[in-house]
Amino acid sequence: MIDKFKAKFVEESLDNVNDLEEALFALENDMQSKDLIERIFRAMHSLKGGGAMFGFNHLSDFTHHLENIFDKVRNSKIEVTPDLISLTFSAVDEIKYLLEKGDLTAKDDLDEYNRMMGQIQNFLQGGGPGNQESISASDDNTPAGDSGEKTYLISFIPGEDLLQNGTNPLFLLDDLHALGKGHSIVYTHKIPSFENIESENNYCLWQIILSTNESVNEIKDVFIFVEDECDLSVEELGNGGFEMTPAVEKFIENARNSNTLIKVSDLKVLLNKNETEGKKTEQGQENTETDQGRKKSQLKEHKISSIRVASRKIDELVNLVSELVTTQAQLSVYAEKKGDNDILELAENVQKLSRQLRDNAFEISLIPMQSELMRFQRLVRDLSKELGKEIEFVIEGGDIELDKNIIEHLTDPLLHILRNSVDHGIEKPDERVAAGKSPKGNIYFKAYHAGASVLIEVTDDGRGIDVESIRAKAVSKGMIEENEELSHKEILNLIFLSGFSTRDTVSGVSGRGVGMDVVRKKISEIRGEVTIDSEVGQGTTVTLRLPLTLSIIDGLLVKIGENQYVVPIASIEKIFALDKSQLKDSFNRVVIIDNEQLPYVDMREIFKEEVKESETPQMVLVRHEERRLGLMVDEVLGEHQTVVKPMGRYLTSHEVVSGASILGDGSISLVIDTNRVLQLTSTGKFRGKTKTSKE
Amino acid sequence: MSEQQDKTLLSFRVHDEFFALDAMKVNHILEIPKITRVPNTPRFMKGVINLHGNIIPVVDLRVLMGFSETEYDNDTAIIVITPDDQQDSSLGLIVDMVKEVIEADGIEMKPTVVDMEESHLKNFHGTFSFDNQFVHVIDIEELVTAAEI
Incomplete structure (x- = not known):
C-alpha cells in the first residue's frame, strides 16, 4: 500500500517539478515577479514536505536548502540573478533524479548530490556558485581512460592436436572477450590442401588484441588447460583502451593477408601514433556518454509509468472501441454472406484485433477502489468518535479494480451502508460489554472477485437486525399480510422496499434500513445486486454483487x-x-x-x-x-x-x-x-x- | 416572451404550422431511418434510431403538439438536436418538412398566440412573420422536458 502512495507521490511531485520549472522559465524573463517567487517557493515546500513523509530523505533535505534560498528571495534578502536561476534549474534536475532514485546510494550519485548541496549552501552564505570550479576540476582528476585498463596482444598458436582432448578454441576466444574489449585475428594459412586435411586436427592460429582491466595472469588463466598444447604469448601494448582506427585496421588486414603474425613493436608504434588523438576522442566520448547517461535518466522520468488522462477521453475511447466492435460484427456478417475466403480471413483478423483492443480499452477504464477507501476510513473514524463508539475498521481487497463508472456509483451507497453499520449496528462500548462482546466493535470491508462479478461485503459485529420488528413494521405499513409466511431472508429483504423505512423511524428498535431502498436502486442502476443477512446480537452483513464493467x-x-x-x-x-x-x-x-x-x-x-x-x-x-x-x-x-x-x-x-x-x-x-x-x-x-x- | 437571442433559426413545418428552433442546437437532419419502437412509452416517443453507433430517441412533433398523425412521406425528416452538447441529450424530432435557415437578426418577435390545447408544448420564445408566414420559435428547454418519459 505504501508503495502505491509512494508512486502517487512521485507522480504528483513530478507535476510540482514541472510547475517549478515553468515558473523558473517565467522568472527568467521577469526577475522581480513576487507571484512567481511565491509559486516556486510553494512548489518546493510541498516537495519537501511530501519527500519527508514518504521517506525521500535526500529529496527533502535538498529541497529544504533550496527552499531556504527562496525564502530569502521572498523576503528580499537575496536578489534573483541569472546565476541563481541556473543554479535552481540544475537543482530541479537533481530533484527529478532524486524522485526517480529515491535515496541515493551509489557513490557517483552522492558526489553529485553533495556538490549540488555545496553550491546551494554557498549561495545561502552569499558566496554565489563560486566553488564550482575547484570541485569540477577535481572531477577531471580521474580521467575515464585511466582506470587500470591496458591493452595486450595475445598470440595463441595451438598445436595440431589441440582438438583431440576436446578443447574448442572458439570457447577460449569467447572467454577472452569476456575479459574486456577485444579484436581477434585468425590466421588460416596453415590449413593444408583438402586431400591432406586430417579432420581431427587444428590448423588455425589466432592473435587477439584485448583491452582489459584484468592482469596478465588472468588472461593466461584462460589458457590454463591448453598450455601444453600451444604457444602462448601475452604482451603488453600499452595503457588505456584499444581504438580500432582505419590505420590499425589496415595494418591487421595486411598481417592477415601476408600470413605474418603481428609484432608487438610494430603495433605499438602504430598505436602510439594514434594515442594522443585517440585518447582525446576516447575521453570525450566517455564524457558525453556519462552526460548522456545522466540526461537519459532525466528523460526517462518523463516516461512515467502511469499517466493521468481526462476520464472523458477514456469514455470516448471505450465508446469508439464499442463502435468498432459493432462495425466489425457487421463486417463478419457481410463476409459470411459473401463467402469470399479472403474477406472472411480479413474479417476474422479484424475480429481478433478488435476483441483485444476492446479488452484493453475496458481494462484502462478500470481503477482500483483504493481511491475511495480513504473516504470510508474517514467516515468510520469521524462518525465513531462523534457517537462515542470504538470501532476497528478492516479493509481487505482494496486493490480490486472496477469500472470507474461503477466506482462513481458505488461510493454513495457504500457510505450509506457504512454509516448504518456505525450508527445503528455497532453498540456503545458498555452495551457491548454487557452483551459479552469486546468493547471494540469491528467492521470488515471485503472486496473480491467471483466470476465476472466483484463482491463487496460490509460486515459488522453489532446488534444485528430484529426480524420480528421488521415484520411488524411491514405489516403495519400494509406491505405484507399479517400471517404471510416469509423466510428469514425474505423478511430482511423487506427493508429494501421503498417506503419501508422513513426518516421518522430512524430511532425505532430496528433503526436499520434507513434509505436501503435508495441503496438498492443505486446498485441496480449499475446492474448490481444487494443482499443483507443478519442475526440479532451477532451482526449484519450487506453484500453487493457488481459487474466488472458496465458497457x-x-x-x-x-x-x-x-x-x-x-x-x-x-x-x-x-x-x-x-x-x-x-x-x-x-x-x-x-x-x-x-x-x-x-x-x-x-x-x-x-x-x-x-x-x-x-x-x-x-x-x-x-x-x-x-x-x-x-x-x-x-x-x-x-x-x-x-x-x-x-x-x-x-x-x-x-x-x-x-x-x-x-x-x-x-x-x-x-x-x-x-x-x-x-x-x-x-x-x-x-x-x-x-x-x-x-x- | 418577445425577447429573442437566437441568431440563427432552423424553420420547419409540422402539420400546417411553421416552427423554428435555435439552429446552433441542431446536429443532423436525416431522412426517416428504421425506427426501433420502445415499448411502454408515450405515443409521441416513436422509438430509437442508430445514428453512427449512438442510440438516439425520436419524438414525433405532430403527436407532441397534439396534431393528427400522418404517414411519413419524402419530405418527412428527423432533426437531431443536442440541447446541451452532451451526447446523452441528443433527441430526434420528426417534422413534416424542413424549410430553411433564417437569420433572426433584426426580425421583430411578437408574443405567440396559438391554440395549443392538446400540445405538450405551450410556451414559445415568440412568433415572427417571414415570407408571409407565421413562424413560432420553440423553447428547446420546454421541448426537452416534455420529451422525458
Whole structure:
C-alpha cells in the first residue's frame, strides 16, 4: 500500500517539478515577479514536505536548502540573478533524479548530490556558485581512460592436436572477450590442401588484441588447460583502451593477408601514433556518454509509468472501441454472406484485433477502489468518535479494480451502508460489554472477485437486525399480510422496499434500513445486486454483487413482437421450450417445470404487443437474488455479446428497458432489465392488469 | 416572451404550422431511418434510431403538439438536436418538412398566440412573420422536458 502512495507521490511531485520549472522559465524573463517567487517557493515546500513523509530523505533535505534560498528571495534578502536561476534549474534536475532514485546510494550519485548541496549552501552564505570550479576540476582528476585498463596482444598458436582432448578454441576466444574489449585475428594459412586435411586436427592460429582491466595472469588463466598444447604469448601494448582506427585496421588486414603474425613493436608504434588523438576522442566520448547517461535518466522520468488522462477521453475511447466492435460484427456478417475466403480471413483478423483492443480499452477504464477507501476510513473514524463508539475498521481487497463508472456509483451507497453499520449496528462500548462482546466493535470491508462479478461485503459485529420488528413494521405499513409466511431472508429483504423505512423511524428498535431502498436502486442502476443477512446480537452483513464493467454484456437475443431484445445471460438460469398445453391449464400464471411451480409473465403483455397464442412459445427463466420468473418470449434467436449503449436521458426512467445494443446489421435491440421485470411483477404491476402509460 | 437571442433559426413545418428552433442546437437532419419502437412509452416517443453507433430517441412533433398523425412521406425528416452538447441529450424530432435557415437578426418577435390545447408544448420564445408566414420559435428547454418519459 505504501508503495502505491509512494508512486502517487512521485507522480504528483513530478507535476510540482514541472510547475517549478515553468515558473523558473517565467522568472527568467521577469526577475522581480513576487507571484512567481511565491509559486516556486510553494512548489518546493510541498516537495519537501511530501519527500519527508514518504521517506525521500535526500529529496527533502535538498529541497529544504533550496527552499531556504527562496525564502530569502521572498523576503528580499537575496536578489534573483541569472546565476541563481541556473543554479535552481540544475537543482530541479537533481530533484527529478532524486524522485526517480529515491535515496541515493551509489557513490557517483552522492558526489553529485553533495556538490549540488555545496553550491546551494554557498549561495545561502552569499558566496554565489563560486566553488564550482575547484570541485569540477577535481572531477577531471580521474580521467575515464585511466582506470587500470591496458591493452595486450595475445598470440595463441595451438598445436595440431589441440582438438583431440576436446578443447574448442572458439570457447577460449569467447572467454577472452569476456575479459574486456577485444579484436581477434585468425590466421588460416596453415590449413593444408583438402586431400591432406586430417579432420581431427587444428590448423588455425589466432592473435587477439584485448583491452582489459584484468592482469596478465588472468588472461593466461584462460589458457590454463591448453598450455601444453600451444604457444602462448601475452604482451603488453600499452595503457588505456584499444581504438580500432582505419590505420590499425589496415595494418591487421595486411598481417592477415601476408600470413605474418603481428609484432608487438610494430603495433605499438602504430598505436602510439594514434594515442594522443585517440585518447582525446576516447575521453570525450566517455564524457558525453556519462552526460548522456545522466540526461537519459532525466528523460526517462518523463516516461512515467502511469499517466493521468481526462476520464472523458477514456469514455470516448471505450465508446469508439464499442463502435468498432459493432462495425466489425457487421463486417463478419457481410463476409459470411459473401463467402469470399479472403474477406472472411480479413474479417476474422479484424475480429481478433478488435476483441483485444476492446479488452484493453475496458481494462484502462478500470481503477482500483483504493481511491475511495480513504473516504470510508474517514467516515468510520469521524462518525465513531462523534457517537462515542470504538470501532476497528478492516479493509481487505482494496486493490480490486472496477469500472470507474461503477466506482462513481458505488461510493454513495457504500457510505450509506457504512454509516448504518456505525450508527445503528455497532453498540456503545458498555452495551457491548454487557452483551459479552469486546468493547471494540469491528467492521470488515471485503472486496473480491467471483466470476465476472466483484463482491463487496460490509460486515459488522453489532446488534444485528430484529426480524420480528421488521415484520411488524411491514405489516403495519400494509406491505405484507399479517400471517404471510416469509423466510428469514425474505423478511430482511423487506427493508429494501421503498417506503419501508422513513426518516421518522430512524430511532425505532430496528433503526436499520434507513434509505436501503435508495441503496438498492443505486446498485441496480449499475446492474448490481444487494443482499443483507443478519442475526440479532451477532451482526449484519450487506453484500453487493457488481459487474466488472458496465458497457459490455453477454446477452441472449430474443424476439418479442416486431422487436428483438437482449436478455443479459448473467441473469438467466434456464431456457426451455413450452408446450402450448402446459399454459392452457395454467392457473394464476404459474407453469410447472421439473415439478416446480414457476411464476411467469408473457412479455408480449408487458410490452403491450398484440397478445396472440404462439404455437411454440419459449420461456427464459431469469433469477434475481432469491426470486425466479419465467419470461415468455416468441422466439429465442441466439447468443450475442453486446455493447450496451445508453438510450439518452429521455428514456432513463424506462421501467423495463435499460439500454440498447446495435446488432451486426446495424439494427437496434433493446436490453431488458430483468431485475426490474422481477421487481415490478412482485409488486403486482404486471400481474393481470396493464399499466396505463402517459399519453 | 418577445425577447429573442437566437441568431440563427432552423424553420420547419409540422402539420400546417411553421416552427423554428435555435439552429446552433441542431446536429443532423436525416431522412426517416428504421425506427426501433420502445415499448411502454408515450405515443409521441416513436422509438430509437442508430445514428453512427449512438442510440438516439425520436419524438414525433405532430403527436407532441397534439396534431393528427400522418404517414411519413419524402419530405418527412428527423432533426437531431443536442440541447446541451452532451451526447446523452441528443433527441430526434420528426417534422413534416424542413424549410430553411433564417437569420433572426433584426426580425421583430411578437408574443405567440396559438391554440395549443392538446400540445405538450405551450410556451414559445415568440412568433415572427417571414415570407408571409407565421413562424413560432420553440423553447428547446420546454421541448426537452416534455420529451422525458
